[in-house]
Amino acid sequence: MTTVDDPRTGAAPEPTGPVSTIDYDERIPNNVNLAGDRRLQRALEGWQPKFLDWWKTLGPALPTEDVYLRTAIAVGRDGWAHFEHVPMEEYRWGIFLAEQNPDRQIAFGKHKGEPAWQEVPGEHRADLMRLIVIQGDTEPASVEQQRILGNTAPSIYDLRNLFQVNVEEGRHLWAMVYLLHAYFGREGRDEAEQLLKRNSGDLDAPRILGAFNEETTDWLQFFMFTYFTDRDGKYQLGTLKESAFDPLARTCEFMLKEEAHHMFVGTTGVQRVVERTAEVMKAKGGEATFEDGVIPLDVVQKYLNFQFSVSMDLFGSEQSTNAGNYYSSGLKGRWQETRRKDDHVLLDDEREMNYVEDGQIRQKTVPMLSALNLDLRDEYVADCANGVRRWNQELEDAGLTERLFLPHEGFNRKVGAYASHHVSPEGEVIDDAAWEAGVGGWLPSEEDRRAVAALMVPVYTYGEFAPWIAPPKTGINDQPVEFDYVHLAEEGMA
Amino acid sequence: MTVAPDPSSVASDLQWVREESPTWDADKVRVIGGAPEGAFVLPFSDGEQLPGDWFSARDAGGAVVGYGRLDTTWGGDAEILLAVDPGHQEAGVGSFVLERLEAEAAARDINYIHNRIRDHAQRDVVHDWLVVRGFRGPVDGDLRKRVGAGGRRPRPEARPASSAASGTPDGRGPGHEEQGGYVDVEEHQY
Ligand SMILES: [Fe+2]
Numbered sequence: 001m002t003t004v005d006d007p008r009t010g011a012a013p014e015p016t017g018p019v020s021t022i023d024y025d026e027r028i029p030n031n032v033n034l035a036g037d038r039r040l041q042r043a044l045e046g047w048q049p050k051f052l053d054w055w056k057t058l059g060p061a062l063p064t065e066d067v068y069l070r071t072a073i074a075v076g077r078d079g080w081a082h083f084e085h086v087p088m089e090e091y092r093w094g095i096f097l098a099e100q101n102p103d104r105q106i107a108f109g110k111h112k113g114e115p116a117w118q119e120v121p122g123e124h125r126a127d128l129m130r131l132i133v134i135q136g137d138t139e140p141a142s143v144e145q146q147r148i149l150g151n152t153a154p155s156i157y158d159l160r161n162l163f164q165v166n167v168e169e170g171r172h173l174w175a176m177v178y179l180l181h182a183y184f185g186r187e188g189r190d191e192a193e194q195l196l197k198r199n200s201g202d203l204d205a206p207r208i209l210g211a212f213n214e215e216t217t218d219w220l221q222f223f224m225f226t227y228f229t230d231r232d233g234k235y236q237l238g239t240l241k242e243s244a245f246d247p248l249a250r251t252c253e254f255m256l257k258e259e260a261h262h263m264f265v266g267t268t269g270v271q272r273v274v275e276r277t278a279e280v281m282k283a284k285g286g287e288a289t290f291e292d293g294v295i296p297l298d299v300v301q302k303y304l305n306f307q308f309s310v311s312m313d314l315f316g317s318e319q320s321t322n323a324g325n326y327y328s329s330g331l332k333g334r335w336q337e338t339r340r341k342d343d344h345v346l347l348d349d350e351r352e353m354n355y356v357e358d359g360q361i362r363q364k365t366v367p368m369l370s371a372l373n374l375d376l377r378d379e380y381v382a383d384c385a386n387g388v389r390r391w392n393q394e395l396e397d398a399g400l401t402e403r404l405f406l407p408h409e410g411f412n413r414k415v416g417a418y419a420s421h422h423v424s425p426e427g428e429v430i431d432d433a434a435w436e437a438g439v440g441g442w443l444p445s446e447e448d449r450r451a452v453a454a455l456m457v458p459v460y461t462y463g464e465f466a467p468w469i470a471p472p473k474t475g476i477n478d479q480p481v482e483f484d485y486v487h488l489a490e491e492g493m494a
Numbered sequence: 495m496t497v498a499p500d501p502s503s504v505a506s507d508l509q510w511v512r513e514e515s516p517t518w519d520a521d522k523v524r525v526i527g528g529a530p531e532g533a534f535v536l537p538f539s540d541g542e543q544l545p546g547d548w549f550s551a552r553d554a555g556g557a558v559v560g561y562g563r564l565d566t567t568w569g570g571d572a573e574i575l576l577a578v579d580p581g582h583q584e585a586g587v588g589s590f591v592l593e594r595l596e597a598e599a600a601a602r603d604i605n606y607i608h609n610r611i612r613d614h615a616q617r618d619v620v621h622d623w624l625v626v627r628g629f630r631g632p633v634d635g636d637l638r639k640r641v642g643a644g645g646r647r648p649r650p651e652a653r654p655a656s657s658a659a660s661g662t663p664d665g666r667g668p669g670h671e672e673q674g675g676y677v678d679v680e681e682h683q684y
């Protein structure tokens with residue numbers, strides 16, 4: 001990797017911490033010594049053109065010349081990014097695993113204390129492959145869903161962030177495909193093909209989860225998706241980062257480093273929407289409406305309610321036999337497993353969980369091992385609350401008394417203990433009639449979505465922002481906010 | 495699983511009942527415990543609560559003749575279990591249970607279900623039975639089936655016309671999130 005001194009690309013800082021450099025001379029950049037395994041290298045080079053076809057067909061629709069993107073050039077403890085303008089289809093998608101710790105031990109389950117696995121144990125092969133396929137299916141799905149968003153970007157800065165997230169979700173697909181190719185033989189290669197054949201919204205071969213088959217039609221939805229749903233993925237990565245299967249753990253650890261910026265995009269995207277709305281509310285001394293050119297706060301709340309509730313469904317049922325088995329066999333840990341102060345085996349542990357009985361939300365005690373989906377979901381909910389606090393700070397700073405909030409965990413759920421019940425955002429179990437009467441105020445209606453969509457007029461002038469969103473505080477990699485982060489192709493500007 | 499291929503005559507008088515609080519009870523011992531040895535490993539004791547979503551298939555008189563279970567974990571990982579009472583084989587109960595489980599998965603916005611057949615005497619028979627019903631996969635691995643085609647949520651109709659230097663005092667890597675940098679999960683600020 002050459003260090004470019006072009007002032008436009010920004011000074012790349014010296015790397016710190018142990019560094020395993022990435023080989024960019026290879027067709028597939030990697031730090032796994034791909035050149036040392038010809039068969040694997042050839043197999044992945046065979047998959048590469050299929051990936052590029054997929055990117056060109058189902059990746060971002062807006063024609064661009066190039067985009068100011070980061071690529072990883074080392075995966076040392078502190079990470080190190082290189083930024084430059086690159087045509088997106090020439091982005092160096094590669095295979096980057098976090099540093100190996102040769103002494104790493106399994107931290108939980110029945111194999112606790114044994115050395116981490118460098119190969120897949122036969123007995124766990126099917127389960128591990130399934131976990132990798134499911135993770136791999138979500139990564140490209142969001143790229144497909146967000147395909148047309150570039151056409152309505154509120155600024156060039158936001159457009160760049162969208163594309164950065166998109167190319168990295170593509171890289172996350174690479175990360176899973178590498179594992180499938182390297183460790184699961186012919187079956188793994190078949191699954192890698194399938195990951196490109198299932199497509200978001202395809203009726204015959206959709207993505208695995210319904211939630212990943214809907215087009216993202218506006219930028220508020222994109223920010224909410226990135227905040228709630230991408231975060232959901234982050235929590236799953238956090239459990240796989242603990243896996244006894246070391247290559248999976250190291251893969252996910254590096255993916256989590258990339259996710260930091262994705263989380264930033266979601267959090268501050270919503271925050272900037274709220275900031276702008278709050279500004280108008282303050283100036284008017286009352287409610288802001290679509291006529292004011294901003295997104296009314298109650299519509300922001302409805303979008304929040306929707307995205308939070310569908311993201312909660314992604315965790316599966318509160319109780320699951322498989323989740324317990326994954327844990328006991330060492331395939332998948334808990335969020336921050338090593339920081340937990342218990343025996344990391346959990347055979348005798350219990351916890352409380354909510355359920356609905358006789359129109360009431362009650363609690364029961366269940367074995368901890370059966371409730372690990374819920375354990376992860378609780379960690380996620382606590383994290384979600386942090387962003388809401390940040391957003392409310394904008395309202396407080398504007399001297400307003402209105403606040404956003406996370407709806408009750410039982411609200412609008414299709415999966416788990418609440419699935420066959422209606423629960424209001426405040427957590428009251430209600431009947432069909434009360435649900436029908438209230439739902440228009442809780443979830444975005446067609447009309448709400450149409451009105452938001454009507455605000456989505458592209459702003460492609462450097463440094464300018466659509467009136468419904470505040471500018472960010474700083475730019476990317478020390479560049480000014482008005483930097484030319486994206487060069488549109490001629491046809492993109494028409 | 496103990497079901498064998500049966501004609502398309504899916505028993506029409508069966509009822510599908512969701513168990514609000516599933517426990518390991520006498521009916522389950524009879525139906526699931528009646529399967530060939532090794533078909534299931536469900537190490538539960540009497541009266542123990544069961545994880546997952548459980549449903550029973552009941553005949554006109556209310557007697558349990560089959561069970562279905564859906565076990566879902568992160569990302570739409572949905573495994574099914576189905577069992578038919580040894581006294582009600584080849585009467586369409588298995589097909590009924592499978593059909594209903596598929597509908598349950600689809601209602602949860604899940605597009606694929608999977609099943610893995612444990613190594614037991616009737617493994618090949620069960621594999622054939624599932625393949626006939628649309629599952630794909632090896633006898634010793636995951637069998638997967640697309641479910642709920644067309645049952646998608648309606649789509650919204652609306653359509654829109656460095657950085658801090660390395661070795662910073664707080665120890666975070668170059669860039670920080672807001673600068674677009676790579677940041678260890680322990681240090682995430684957003
Ligand atoms: Fe990702």
Ligand SMILES: [Fe+2]
Nearest residue numbers: 169230259262
């Ligand atoms: Fe992401």
